[in-house]
Amino acid sequence: MIIHSMQKSVKIMSCVMALALLWLSAGPLASVSAAEAGATVRVNGENAKLSDSIITQKNRMYVPAARIATMLGAEISWDSNNEELTIDTAYNDEVVFGNGVPVVYFNDSRYKMDAVPFMEDGRMYVPLRQLADVLHADLSWDTDSNTAKLTEVDRAAVTEEYGLAEISKEYGISAAALLKRNGFNSKDQVKPGTKLKVIIPSFLDNPASSFTQSDLTLLAKISQIEAGRDSYEGQLAIANVILNRVKDSRFPDSIHDVIYSGKQFPPAHNGLLDKSKPNAGALRAAKDALNGRNNVYDAVYFYNPNVTRGAFWSNLEVVARIGGHNFAR
Numbered sequence: 001m002i003i004h005s006m007q008k009s010v011k012i013m014s015c016v017m018a019l020a021l022l023w024l025s026a027g028p029l030a031s032v033s034a035a036e037a038g039a040t041v042r043v044n045g046e047n048a049k050l051s052d053s054i055i056t057q058k059n060r061m062y063v064p065a066a067r068i069a070t071m072l073g074a075e076i077s078w079d080s081n082n083e084e085l086t087i088d089t090a091y092n093d094e095v096v097f098g099n100g101v102p103v104v105y106f107n108d109s110r111y112k113m114d115a116v117p118f119m120e121d122g123r124m125y126v127p128l129r130q131l132a133d134v135l136h137a138d139l140s141w142d143t144d145s146n147t148a149k150l151t152e153v154d155r156a157a158v159t160e161e162y163g164l165a166e167i168s169k170e171y172g173i174s175a176a177a178l179l180k181r182n183g184f185n186s187k188d189q190v191k192p193g194t195k196l197k198v199i200i201p202s203f204l205d206n207p208a209s210s211f212t213q214s215d216l217t218l219l220a221k222i223s224q225i226e227a228g229r230d231s232y233e234g235q236l237a238i239a240n241v242i243l244n245r246v247k248d249s250r251f252p253d254s255i256h257d258v259i260y261s262g263k264q265f266p267p268a269h270n271g272l273l274d275k276s277k278p279n280a281g282a283l284r285a286a287k288d289a290l291n292g293r294n295n296v297y298d299a300v301y302f303y304n305p306n307v308t309r310g311a312f313w314s315n316l317e318v319v320a321r322i323g324g325h326n327f328a329r
Helices: 010-026 065-071 128-134 164-171 175-181 213-227 232-247 255-260 280-290
Strands: 040-043 055-057 060-064 075-079 084-088 094-098 103-106 109-112 118-120 123-127 137-142 147-152 301-303 318-322 325-328
Touching (some): 040 065, 060 128, 065 075, 065 084, 065 123, 065 128, 103 128, 123 128, 164 175, 213 255, 213 280, 232 255, 232 280, 232 301, 232 318, 232 325
Parallel strands (some): 040 147
Antiparallel strands (some): 060 123, 075 084, 084 094, 094 103, 137 147, 318 325
16 A cells, blocks of 8 residues: 655644544544545545545544545446445456445455445445555645545556566565455566556455355344344344354354354244245345444344343343344343
8 A cells, every 4th residue: 555644743633633522522423524624635636526525533534435436437336235335446456345344345355444434425435545545546645735635556567677576666565465466376477568556455464254155144044034024233133143152252153053052043943944045135134244244242142022031131231222122241
């Protein structure tokens, strides 16, 4: 990733501190328009006209991804059913961002980001730095004008005199990282005439945990059955209870074993689970949960308070109430 260091001036520190105070005073779910601080975004020298659409959260600048992507020559498509934005970049990369999902799909591989995209006013907002990376753009900050500048970076053209080693040295990127970024397995594949991408998304160092199709299907089936008529949020919560158990040493360490052990999931023992077929909504909830979207953090139990009673359940800490279920730890 290529990014110029921000100048450490009193002006920018004051801006950051002001935004931080605004964030802390507004609460964990609030957002602050960067327009209040006069921040702007320019793409290849052109004003992105986003001054009213920039959002700052926890000192990160988020922008409507579609607008910036199209300004850098990308094609976009929106999946309203799954709330996913697909960006096909000018450099032949495919990127998929999901609403509230920390995992990004990048050229069919999955990686975990350190910030989560979100929806606001019907638009997908993505951290500006990570968006710049996937669009192969340099991101710099102009302190004097309070402007974030994105500049498209050309690929490095390999010649007889200017090969992988020289490019690696010039851009400060390891040869291994350059090979991985460009889909090569060996330096012998890099021939004169090859054009190498030299912007490395930071998330490439953080691959997401894998899951199988059978994991996805099983999780979707049990979430659909147990949630009943509950919404997507209810199905997502059921899926996360199971995944939270997988991570908890008190329970089995696989999705299958969590579902089929104990008495929490009767459909696993009466044949109903094996016969069921998950619908699209349940598959989306299961996929999002597997990709890190969690609306019931730490909850490892769920129950219907109108039906389930007793000392064990009343002593649990309820972390969320969704539909007809309490989710507890």
